[in-house]
Amino acid sequence: DGGITQSPKYLFRKEGQNVTLSCEQNLNHDAMYWYRQDPGQGLRLIYYSQIVNDFQKGDIAEGYSVSREKKESFPLTVTSAQKNPTAFYLCASSIEYSNGYTFGSGTRLTVV
Amino acid sequence: AQSVTQPDIHITVSEGASLELRCNYSYGATPYLFWYVQSPGQGLQLLLKYFSGDTLVQGIKGFEAEFKRSQSSFNLRKPSVHWSDAAEYFCAVDPNTNAGKSTFGDGTTLTVKP
Numbered sequence: 001d002g003g004i005t006q007s008p009k010y011l012f013r014k015e016g017q018n019v020t021l022s023c024e025q026n027l028n029h030d031a032m033y034w035y036r037q038d039p040g041q042g043l044r045l046i047y048y049s050q051i052v053n054d055f056q057k058g059d060i061a062e063g064y065s066v067s068r069e070k071k072e073s074f075p076l077t078v079t080s081a082q083k084n085p086t087a088f089y090l091c092a093s094s095i096e097y098s099n100g101y102t103f104g105s106g107t108r109l110t111v112v
Numbered sequence: 113a114q115s116v117t118q119p120d121i122h123i124t125v126s127e128g129a130s131l132e133l134r135c136n137y138s139y140g141a142t143p144y145l146f147w148y149v150q151s152p153g154q155g156l157q158l159l160l161k162y163f164s165g166d167t168l169v170q171g172i173k174g175f176e177a178e179f180k181r182s183q184s185s186f187n188l189r190k191p192s193v194h195w196s197d198a199a200e201y202f203c204a205v206d207p208n209t210n211a212g213k214s215t216f217g218d219g220t221t222l223t224v225k226p
Contacts, residue, residue, distance in 0.1 A: 050212060101146075
């Protein structure tokens with residue numbers, strides 16, 4: 001079955017370390033997105049990519065980086081510059097902008 | 113500023129009762145509108161979407177939503193709630209700028225009483 005796979009489901013890192021979250025899709029979707037979710041808040045857009053080798057900053061891109069070398073993959077790196085990285089991270093994709101998103105099951109990152 | 117508002121943080125309904133979750137948006141033109149559902153610790157699932165045309169849209173799991181342009185609203189409804197509907201519900205808006213970016217409301221948590 002097609003879908004989006006995020007790994008790992010839980011991730012623990014020490015403060016000051018960079019960490020990379022994986023997102024892979026086999027839906028043949030062109031667009032991919034990273035959102036951050038904090039308790040009691042909606043989702044906030046970090047980065048998005050509408051085509052391979054191109055990506056755009058979202059509303060809260062500071063302290064994060066991404067790459068889009070393959071259509072299927074859109075990894076997110078949380079750098080040490082991100083001041084409050086502990087959160088639930090969601091990856092999504094869409095076949096076109098008007099069709100809504102398909103989401104992965106998320107990665108919960110805890111920085112200690 | 114463009115925004116999406118879900119006025120109710122938490123709603124409790126009895127099983128079998130009807131449900132309405134509110135969503136209001138503030139955008140210059142009619143955007144694309146979506147409702148998603150999230151179970152604890154999981155990703156979001158698309159329930160339904162509105163682009164144009166008929167203002168009453170049907171979705172999965174027995175949900176429907178009505179777009180009201182005059183009120184800038186897109187409320188989610190279900191005639192009879194089941195215990196399995198307990199979850200968090202998010203309204204989302206894509207401003208139809210070809211960027212494909214959706215802005216999400218803060219969510220409404222639904223509790224279902226037996």
